[in-house]
Amino acid sequence: MNEKTVPATLKVGVVGVGWAGQQHVKAFSAIDGVEIVAVAGMETELLESIQSEFNIPHGFARWEDLVELDGLDAVSVAVPTFLHAPITVAALERGLHVLSEKPLARNGEEGAAMVAAARKAGRVLDVVFNHRRRGDVTKLKSIIDEGALGRPYYAKASWLRRRGIPTLGSWFTNPELAGGGPLADIGVHVLDYALHLLGEPKVISVSASTYSELGSQGRGGDVNYIAASSSHKFEVEDFASAFIRLEGGVTLLVEAGWASYRDQADLMDFRVYGTDGGAELRAAQSHEISEAGLRIFTDDDNGTSIDYEAETLEDGNHPAVVEEFVNAIRAGENEWGSHDGSVALSRALVIDACYTSAREQREVRL
Structure with missing residues (x-):
């Protein structure tokens, strides 16, 4: 060119x-x-x-x-x-x-x-x-940016599956090929849209834990999978949680799980509490159901609750x-x-810090 x-x-x-x-x-x-x-x-x-x-x-x-x-x-x-x-x-x-x-x-x-x-x-x-181009995320971004929730101070974001290891025994479960498990695979989406919604605050520190309880036993993926016959061992986590401190005293909790004993439907959600209001974004998906919603919680000038279901925009993906x-x-x-990829790099550095924190069982500052 x-x-x-x-x-x-x-x-x-x-x-x-x-x-x-x-x-x-x-x-x-x-x-x-x-x-x-x-x-x-x-x-x-x-x-x-x-x-x-x-x-x-x-x-x-x-x-x-x-x-x-x-x-x-x-x-x-x-x-x-x-x-x-x-x-x-x-x-x-x-x-x-x-x-x-x-x-x-x-x-x-x-x-x-x-x-x-x-x-x-x-x-x-x-x-x-x-996922930051989804209609519900785009709508919530505009609501937060307009100041309708005041100053956000706490948020929780997750992507959780009941049985969703992307292919047990494939490159996805080999850290040398994938870099990590659900934290690197779907957790990076959660981290991205959460920080995007919060206005790209600087990450100060992380304290994370990872678990490998089901995938290591051949559970959490295809029912026909047999761990002993795999070409790769299950060497990554199947669930991760991270407590992330952001600039300005804001806190973000991130959860990412390929497999855990919970509802059958995949859940992707985001909750945020602000000084003038809060919001709950929830999307659940399975073979049987597909549901999504965005609820806003706030008060009028008299302190009366005026909670409502926000109409979301068309998905971009x-x-x-x-x-x-x-x-x-x-x-x-x-x-x-x-x-230049610098936003994606900032996400990668946070994921790195989370894995270090989990491995060394300590808080890691960025």
């Missing part, structure tokens, strides 16, 4: 053909002026199917071949976490913009290298934090993330520096 100009048609390559990669392909294909010219993945039949469905001319088994393809402007990275850093850095060094799935990397050190590469190349590095990435590229080089 030319240093100062943005082509009329952005040519994009997508690395990864799993669920996340498919979301990227669908989202890019829906944007005018974007052409997906290449896709890479090791699942040959799935790769060929995606190429055919979306009329993608180039298909590669190796991500290295995709990154080297002439004419690319940007690359999406939707592969296991241990590959995020090498693919992203290689693409940035080629002068390509990068959109990476979460988490940014296995740890803050790798994440810092990715951010440094983005700054050196002068290119966009965005990370897929799609992956399409909104991809559209924002494309818009950042199209905005030109003056905008690229503000999309």
